[in-house]
């Protein structure tokens with residue numbers, strides 16, 4: 001059969017509220033053209049993030065009922081620990097409330113002022129946590145990873161040549177190296193097994209530990225199975241186990257590929273680093289057997305880690321992004337190609353050639369997608385990454401103007417996607433009428449969350 005179906009059926013539903021275009025124009029004005037300021041109940045299809053927005057399975061909900069809420073040494077912790085060890089093979093597994101808590105603890109204990117951390121591309125919170133410890137976050141993704149429409153099977157790969165040169169020069173200042181799978185900031189693009197292995201080798205030459213930012217490890221493993229020679233006959237679990245075998249530890253936001261609404265962990269082999277991490281965890285997150293989570297959260301996470309490796313799920317998951325990508329591309333809309341695992345990234349600069357970066361084409365597209373279809377995406381462009389010239393106050397634009405439509409796991413059906421695609425294509429048909437936006441108020445940092453906008457006259 002050619003038709004690929006969602007590999008689940010629906011046992012509980014949440015209504016979504018229909019709004020009219022007229023209502024949405026008003027809502028947009030009230031929200032100052034910033035989708036983060038729109039109430040979730042006014043959204044028809046929410047593609048703001050794939051983080052913590054997934055639907056848990058009946059098996060996960062059942063596991064929650066068995067949660068052991070003992071403060072120390074709960075049964076839930078050991079079930080969680082076993083599930084993580086089975087996939088990663090790491091010796092020390094430390095639960096945290098989400099990914100950035102794992103990052104904060106790791107960098108607080110292992111990074112000092114003046115250090116440099118290489119990564120394919122640091123995610124925002126990773127970069128912010130590195131910089132908070134007065135170290136430098138260095139992005140070394142391959143050049144292909146920065147060209148939106150250029151096809152490459154592993155666009156998230158580390159540039160090994162640049163990494164080797166970087167390490168030769170700076171190895172004494174590098175307390176660890178990282179790679180992010182999949183590379184979220186570069187379009188959710190996978191990293192090949194060969195690249196993970198070689199990154200590990202280069203770092204280990206200088207005895208530098210290698211950490212994986214593992215949020216979307218299962219999607220990455222399935223891309224390897226599909227695209228890299230020698231992995232077709234392996235199970236996704238085996239592929240994942242091999243990926244982690246080249247590393248010394250990982251940080252994980254379980255809100256992505258562990259299919260839970262909250263949770264994360266830090267894992268590693270090094271005894272001293274683990275001890276220091278646990279000590280800080282006790283200070284800020286909680287006792288090492290719960291790390292800021294309830295016992296029931298750990299149980300749901302353990303089951304989620306098993307379910308995410310089911311091949312029928314991953315096939316449907318990756319196909320969803322590819323399907324939307326193919327239909328948008330066929331309609332002349334430029335996206336980051338090929339599509340990654342968790343999202344489609346539309347090139348807003350190409351969508352609105354008449355709107356300059358100083359008038360935020362990505363933000364305009366977010367507003368227009370909401371007006372047309374009640375769809376919420378997120379701008380990844382000059383609102384998020386633009387800077388101001390400190391002398392003139394003039395805006396310095398970001399490298400790319402993108403809109404990310406990220407897909408919650410197991411939440412929307414094929415017809416939701418068909419509807420969203422239709423709305424995007426219709427918005428494209430009306431592109432000439434779209435007007436730029438200007439900022440009317442912004443906070444001192446991370447402005448994209450709260451900034452206010454108005455239409456340019």
Ligand code: F0G
Pocket residue numbers: 048049050051098099100101123125126180184213215253254255264406
């Ligand atoms: N690393 C990556 C690659 C991520 O995508 C995220 C979160 C984190 C770390 C931090 O994890 O949110 O649990 O603290 N990404 C979300 C997103 C927010 O929308 O892409 P967290």
